Structure formats: C-alpha cells, structure tokens
Amino acid sequence: MAVIEQVGAREILDSRGNPTVEVEVALDDGTLERAAVPSGASTGEHEAVELRDGDAKRYLGKGVERAVTAVLDEIGPELVGIEAVEQRVVDQKLVDLDGTPDKSRLGANAILGVSLAVAKAAAASSGLELFRYVGGPNAHVLPVPMLNILNGGAHADTEVDIQEFMIAPIGAETFREALRWGAEVYHSLKSVLKSKGLSTGLGDEGGFAPALSSNRDALDLILEAIEKAGYQPGRQIALALDVAATEFHSDGAYTFEKQKRSAEQMTGYYAELVRDYPLVSIEDPLSEDDWDGWVRLTAELGEKVQIVGDDLFVTNPERLEEGISRRAANALLVKVNQIGTLSETLDAVALATSYGYKSMMSHRSGETEDTTIADLAVATGAGQIKTGAPARGERTAKYNQLLRIEEALGDAARYAGDLAFPRYTPES
Numbered sequence: 392m393a394v395i396e397q398v399g400a401r402e403i404l405d406s407r408g409n410p411t412v413e414v415e416v417a418l419d420d421g422t423l424e425r426a427a428v429p430s431g432a433s434t435g436e437h438e439a440v441e442l443r444d445g446d447a448k449r450y451l452g453k454g455v456e457r458a459v460t461a462v463l464d465e466i467g468p469e470l471v472g473i474e475a476v477e478q479r480v481v482d483q484k485l486v487d488l489d490g491t492p493d494k495s496r497l498g499a500n501a502i503l504g505v506s507l508a509v510a511k512a513a514a515a516s517s518g519l520e521l522f523r524y525v526g527g528p529n530a531h532v533l534p535v536p537m538l539n540i541l542n543g544g545a546h547a548d549t550e551v552d553i554q555e556f557m558i559a560p561i562g563a564e565t566f567r568e569a570l571r572w573g574a575e576v577y578h579s580l581k582s583v584l585k586s587k588g589l590s591t592g593l594g595d596e597g598g599f600a601p602a603l604s605s606n607r608d609a610l611d612l613i614l615e616a617i618e619k620a621g622y623q624p625g626r627q628i629a630l631a632l633d634v635a636a637t638e639f640h641s642d643g644a645y646t647f648e649k650q651k652r653s654a655e656q657m658t659g660y661y662a663e664l665v666r667d668y669p670l671v672s673i674e675d676p677l678s679e680d681d682w683d684g685w686v687r688l689t690a691e692l693g694e695k696v697q698i699v700g701d702d703l704f705v706t707n708p709e710r711l712e713e714g715i716s717r718r719a720a721n722a723l724l725v726k727v728n729q730i731g732t733l734s735e736t737l738d739a740v741a742l743a744t745s746y747g748y749k750s751m752m753s754h755r756s757g758e759t760e761d762t763t764i765a766d767l768a769v770a771t772g773a774g775q776i777k778t779g780a781p782a783r784g785e786r787t788a789k790y791n792q793l794l795r796i797e798e799a800l801g802d803a804a805r806y807a808g809d810l811a812f813p814r815y816t817p818e819s
C-alpha cells in the first residue's frame with residue numbers, strides 16, 4: 392500500500408469567479424490526485440469556517456492564500472509517511488492539528504481539500520473508482536437528481552423568496568433517463584418563460600431566474616414546463632424546494648412575500664403547497680435555530696413530505712443528534728464543506744440512516760469541476776443528489792460523472808426513483 396509523499400495546494404477559481412482551494416496529494420507509488428473545495432452563499436451560522444484572507448485588494452477580500460499556506464506549511468508535512476488508505480487516521484489528524492471546534496484555525500476549506508484528495512489518491516492507488524473505494528460492494532444505488540431549474544433567494548437578483556425550485560424525475564427507470572427528462576423540462580421551462588416575456592437569465596446554480604410576483608407562480612411555471620415536455624407531474628416528475636428560510640428570518644419573524652410571518656404561518660403556507668402541488672421534499676422551511684418551529688412543522692408535515700435540514704444540521708453529527716432526539720426534520724442535507732472531512736461526513740450520513748432519516752448529497756452554490764460528491768452519493772446509497780441545473784459545466788460535471796458510474800455498474804446499477812421518498816405517494 393502507498394504512503395503520502397507530498398501535499399500541494401493552490402488558489403483556483405470557482406463558478407462564481409471567487410477563489411477557492413485545490414489540493415494535490417502525491418503517493419510514493421506515483422499516484423497523484425487532486426480535489427477542489429466548493430463554497431456557499433447562503434451559509435449556515437453553524438458551519439465549519441471557511442478561511443478567507445480579508446485583503447480588500449485581492450478578490451475583494453475573498454482570497455484563500457492563508458488556507459493554501461496552511462496546507463503547504465502545516466498540514467502537508469504532518470501527513471507525509473501515513474498510508475493513504477488510513478482515511479480516519481488522516482481526518483483525525485486534521486481535526487487535532489486544527490484544534491478548534493469549527494476548524495477556524497487552519498480553515499475547513501484547507502482541511503476538506505486535503506481530506507478529499509487523500510481519499511481520491513487512495514482510491515486511485517488501489518485501482519478502484521472513488522465510489523467503489525468509499526462504498527464497497529454495496530455502492531450500487533444511483534441517486535434521484537434534484538434538478539434546480541428555477542433560482543431565487545440569495546442565488547438570484549430577483550424578489551423570489553424561495554431559493555431553489557427543483558424537479559425530481561422519480562418515475563424514470565434509470566439515472567440516465569432521469570437526467571434526460573430533467574434536461575428536457577429545463578429546455579421546456581426556457582420556452583415557457585420566453586413565451587410569457589419572462590427573463591431566461593440564470594442564477595448561481597444554472598436555473599432560470601425570472602422576476603415573479605409570487606412563489607406559487609414559480610411552481611405553476613414548472614408544472615407547465617413538465618406538461619409541455621410530455622411528462623406527468625407527480626407520477627413521473629415531482630417537485631422539491633429549498634426555501635433557505637434562514638436568509639429571510641430576523642428578530643423572530645420570516646419576511647416572506649413582503650409580509651412578516653411566524654413559524655406557524657409559514658408552516659400553514661407549506662401545508663397548502665403540499666396539498667396543491669406534487670412536492671416530495673422541502674429543505675430549510677424554517678430558520679437554522681428555530682428548533683421549536685421545526686419540531687412543530689415536522690409533526691404536522693413530516694408524514695407527507697420529506698423535510699430536509701441544511702442550515703439546521705450543517706452536516707454536523709452533533710446537531711443532527713439533537714434534531715433526531717427532538718424529531719426535527721426527517722432528512723439530512725449532506726455538504727462536505729460544512730463539516731470539513733470525509734470521515735465526519737460519512738458519520739453524519741450513517742447517523743441519519745440509523746434513525747431512518749434520508750440523506751441528500753449536495754453541492755454548494757459556488758462549485759468547481761470536482762466531481763467527488765457524485766461518487767459519494769453512490770458510495771453512501773443516499774438516493775438523492777442536488778447539484779444544480781442540468782446545464783453549466785460545474786453542475787453537469789457531477790451529473791455526467793453519475794452517468795459514467797451507472798454505466799460502470801452495468802446490470803448491478805439500481806436507480807433510486809420514488810423509493811427515495813418514502814413519504815410520497817405518486818398520484819395515479
């Protein structure tokens with residue numbers, strides 16, 4: 392087995408034109424692999440800390456030279472000589488070296504880059520694709536792509552409050568078919584928008600970002616696009632939301648559609664949406680610290696629809712444990728850079744699974760060409776992945792990797808389909 396010989400790092404650009412960290416790990420058998428780190432816009436207060444330089448002259452203070460230096464000067468030398476397959480040893484070393492609970496000293500961006508690059512190098516050196524290396528023989532379920540085709544909130548310059556309107560092609564037979572359906576609906580939505588004189592400009596995740604006066608308008612446009620593409624809403628293609636409610640919550644109130652609302656009023660609004668639309672999943676319906684609101688919302692809607700905790704859980708096993716004990720949400724959003732190491736990410740998914748919580752693998756709004764999360768979705772059997780629209784290279788890189796994985800698995804591949812959403816019964 393191969394040991395880590397050298398760790399390199401550099402500053403590269405992400406899909407928003409902001410700097411981010413890329414790490415390279417070289418092993419003594421000649422293997423060289425790299426991983427790039429994503430970056431969020433609607434970040435949760437409890438996420439691990441992304442180290443930024445703060446020098447206003449460089450990239451308006453968004454540089455990551457300090458994180459790069461942390462990899463080169465502090466982290467790298469400590470890892471030389473360790474077996475690359477000892478992922479947990481490496482990750483524990485990263486956590487210990489940093490020494491803070493939120494990875495703020497060395498930076499979660501520095502730490503994650505190293506953690507993922509080590510995993511990729513170990514996989515390559517073992518002659519295994521990443522999904523097989525991390526997931527073993529059980530890695531055979533292709534996730535439902537949760538395609539974000541209409542962007543609002545912090546990802547668009549419009550007044551649409553809900554951040555992400557996604558389609559979930561649950562009725563497809565294979566991932567390949569699901570992705571094709573999704574792309575067809577994406578194009579269909581473009582025509583629908585054009586025909587109504589609405590903008591077809593894009594938001595950060597490649598979805599359209601038209602100026603609309605209500606959030607229901609967005610759902611109606613998408614339903615029209617699904618039908619015009621020749622698919623049945625609900626049975627073949629369901630809907631999902633990421634409300635990202637932390638973004639419009641302050642002083643105990645939600646400013647939604649220009650009105651101040653309580654958690655109870657927001658819950659009432661979602662209950663109507665679930666009644667009126669084929670929704671399989673709602674992410675962050677309430678703010679990150681509104682635990683009581685989450686508990687009540689989950690009690691009211693959790694039997695009918697998946698309720699996903701993103702800012703609430705921040706892929707952190709401790710916050711997830713609290714959520715499980717209080718019965719807040721029934722699914723976990725999984726973002727590798729919210730927690731900072733592969734081992735802790737896998738721990739969060741395992742914890743979720745053991746309590747019957749579903750997991751949705753996720754990108755960030757600032758992304759790179761790195762495709763690690765596609766492999767992790769299959770490795771963990773998550774059954775769901777959201778990585779933006781079926782357009783724009785940094786998003787399609789992940790979906791395209793899933794096409795390759797499905798092909799590599801051949802007859803062993805199984806598409807998660809509507810089984811990914813046990814709380815949803817497609818209408819006949």
Ligand SMILES: O=C(O)[C@@H](CO)OP(=O)(O)O
Pocket residue numbers: 430431432433434435555596633635701753754755756757
């Ligand atoms: O809220 C989210 O789920 C994400 C990804 O879609 O957005 P961001 O990366 O900006 O936090």
Ligand SMILES: [Mg+2]
Pocket residue numbers: 633635674675701702724
């Ligand atoms: Mg979210």
